[in-house]
Amino acid sequence: MSADLQSIWIYLATSPLLGLTSTLLAYQAAMWLFERCGRRPLLNPILVAVAMIVGFLMATGTEYRTYFDGAQFVHFLLGPATVALAVPLYHQLSLLRRAWPAVLAVVLSGAVVAGASAVAIAWSLGGSERILLSLAPKSVTIPIAMGIAERIGGIPSLTAVMVMLTGMVGAIGGGWILDLARVRNQAARGLALGIASHGIGTVRALQMGETAGAFAGLAIGLTGLATAILVPLLISWVR
Amino acid sequence: MLPSLTVLLLCQLAGEVVVRLLGLPLPGPVIGMVILFLGLVVRGRVPAGLDQAVKAILGNFALLFIPASVGVMVHLGAIWTEALPIAAAVLGSTILTIVATGRLMQALSKPPDNGTDKDRA
Numbered sequence: 001m002s003a004d005l006q007s008i009w010i011y012l013a014t015s016p017l018l019g020l021t022s023t024l025l026a027y028q029a030a031m032w033l034f035e036r037c038g039r040r041p042l043l044n045p046i047l048v049a050v051a052m053i054v055g056f057l058m059a060t061g062t063e064y065r066t067y068f069d070g071a072q073f074v075h076f077l078l079g080p081a082t083v084a085l086a087v088p089l090y091h092q093l094s095l096l097r098r099a100w101p102a103v104l105a106v107v108l109s110g111a112v113v114a115g116a117s118a119v120a121i122a123w124s125l126g127g128s129e130r131i132l133l134s135l136a137p138k139s140v141t142i143p144i145a146m147g148i149a150e151r152i153g154g155i156p157s158l159t160a161v162m163v164m165l166t167g168m169v170g171a172i173g174g175g176w177i178l179d180l181a182r183v184r185n186q187a188a189r190g191l192a193l194g195i196a197s198h199g200i201g202t203v204r205a206l207q208m209g210e211t212a213g214a215f216a217g218l219a220i221g222l223t224g225l226a227t228a229i230l231v232p233l234l235i236s237w238v239r
Numbered sequence: 240m241l242p243s244l245t246v247l248l249l250c251q252l253a254g255e256v257v258v259r260l261l262g263l264p265l266p267g268p269v270i271g272m273v274i275l276f277l278g279l280v281v282r283g284r285v286p287a288g289l290d291q292a293v294k295a296i297l298g299n300f301a302l303l304f305i306p307a308s309v310g311v312m313v314h315l316g317a318i319w320t321e322a323l324p325i326a327a328a329v330l331g332s333t334i335l336t337i338v339a340t341g342r343l344m345q346a347l348s349k350p351p352d353n354g355t356d357k358d359r360a
Contacts, residue, residue, distance in 0.1 A: 019306075027302045045301050050308045057312060064313050071306035078303045080247040080296070082268035083254070086275035087285055087293040102347035110340040118332035127324030131317075135328050139336060142307055143266035157310060158317060162329060164308045169333040177334055183341035185348055192341035196333050203301045213297075221269040228265060 013062060019070020026052040039207070041172045046200060050164075078199075082141070085202070085217035092214035099187060107219060110195035111226035114139035115234065130155055136231050138162040141198040144224035152235045163198065170197025171204040186211040194219025243292035250275040 012018045030048035037043055057067055068075070089096070096103070118135045127135070133154030137145040142163050149159035174193045183189055190212030193201035198220050205216035254271030257263070263270065279285055311318075318325060 023302070023305050027299075027305060031301075046304050046308060049305050050311065053305070053309050054312045057309070064310060067309060068306060071309070074303060075306040077296070078307075079251045079268040079271070080244065081300060081303055082266075083247045083250045083271040083275050084293040084296050086250075086272045086279060087290060088297070089272075089276055090279040090285060093280070099348055102344060105347065106340050106344045109343065110336055113339050114332055114336040117335050118328045121331045122324040122328035125324040125327055127321055127328070131321050131324060135325070138329065139333070141266075141269075142304075144269070147266070158314050160307055161311045161314050161318065162325070164304070164311060165325075165329045166333050167304070169330055170337060173334070174337055177337045178341050181338045181341055183338075183345050185345040187348055188341050188344035191344045192337045195340045196336035199300070200304055203304075206297060206300065217272075221265075221272055224269055225265055 013060070014066065016070035016073070018062075019067040020073055021070070022053055022056060022067070023049075023071045023074050026050075026056075041175055041204070044168060044172050046203075047168055047172070078142070082199075082220070085220065088206075088210060088214040089218055092211060092218075095187060095211065095214075096218070103191065103215070103218065103222070106191060107195060107222040108226050108230075110192075110219075111139070111223050111230055112234070114196060114223075115227060115231045130158070133235070134158040135162050136235065137227055138166045139196055139198060140224040140227045141220050144228055145198075148228055148231055152232055164200070167197045167200025170201035174201060174204055175208070187215045190215035191219050195223045198223070240288070240292050240295075243286075243289045246289060247271075247275070247292075247296075250278075 026049040027045065029052065030043075030045040033048060034040070034043050034045045053067070056062075057064065115136045115138075118138055119132050122132050122135050133152050134149055136152060136154065137148035137159060140148070140163070142160055145159050145163045146156040148154075149156045170193055174197060178189050178192060183192065186209060189208060190205040193205045193212070194216030197204075202213065202216035202220060206213035251268050251271040253274050254269065255267030257270050257274075258265055258267050
């Protein structure tokens with residue numbers, strides 16, 4: 001009997017089915033918990049789902065690569081979903097027509113503040129060079145951030161982790177931080193979350209409303225573009 | 240749903256081609272977003288089917304970040320040995336960026352105090 005279970009497990013552990021199913025299960029459980037507890041930002045569904053999956057993989061001794069073989073089908077949809085952000089953006093067209101010079105100015109200064117302050121803080125606390133370089137592009141969406149890290153000599157997969165942590169800070173604390181800073185304008189709230197915390201901040205902004213979500217989605221692409229141009233320049237200038 | 244998904248994939252594909260042709264330092268989906276946006280501007284409205292499909296996809300946006308985030312388990316060691324600089328940099332810089340950009344955007348989008356359309360924003 002236990003030999004049967006063992007052989008079933010060996011089959012499942014190497015098939016993409018397990019990674020995919022566990023991702024969907026963990027996500028739905030995390031969403032259920034999030035809704036049940038009154039949508040508290042601290043119970044961020046991504047954070048809770050990731051904690052469950054990491055716990056499960058470690059308990060079963062499964063490697064990340066094996067998990068990703070299945071989960072990549074979900075990961076792939078990040079591309080079309082990014083394209084889809086054009087629709088909420090289009091719904092805000094009239095607002096955008098009035099605001100684009102401001103948006104551009106804010107995105108450019110935000111990209112510099114995000115990259116420079118992260119590197120400066122880590123450097124002042126004795127962070128190693130690989131950490132500094134992996135931190136520099138942390139505010140932009142995963143695919144862009146990993147590309148920048150590779151170009152400036154950081155470690156792309158470590159950058160992916162920094163990007164995620166940054167997203168979590170923005171998604172969990174962003175609402176409170178904006179309240180404390182007395183930022184009430186919905187466009188400003190969304191833009192700030194999108195600039196500082198890319199797609200994960202945008203998930204949070206979409207929960208705040210369509211205006212905030214649209215400006216956050218707009219910020220993902222613009223901040224990615226600005227950072228991809230500015231950060232390599234800043235790094236070569238500091239060196 | 241299927242035609243809409245095809246439109247999204249076609250925009251992404253066009254984005255990938257543009258990025259490679261022009262050697263842009265950007266991922267294809269971001270250019271794909273720009274292409275779809277321009278297409279909607281030209282068309283003047285969002286087709287109902289596309290609107291529904293996009294709502295369904297963005298309604299589960301959070302799901303799509305999970306596979307990459309689980310990658311944190313590979314780097315637990317490196318993160319642990321430099322936990323202080325990493326935590327301080329991520330926390331400090333994210334808070335600073337949110338406050339700075341939020342305040343700046345709010346200041347820039349507010350109509351001037353002597354203006355008459357003060358409540359429109």
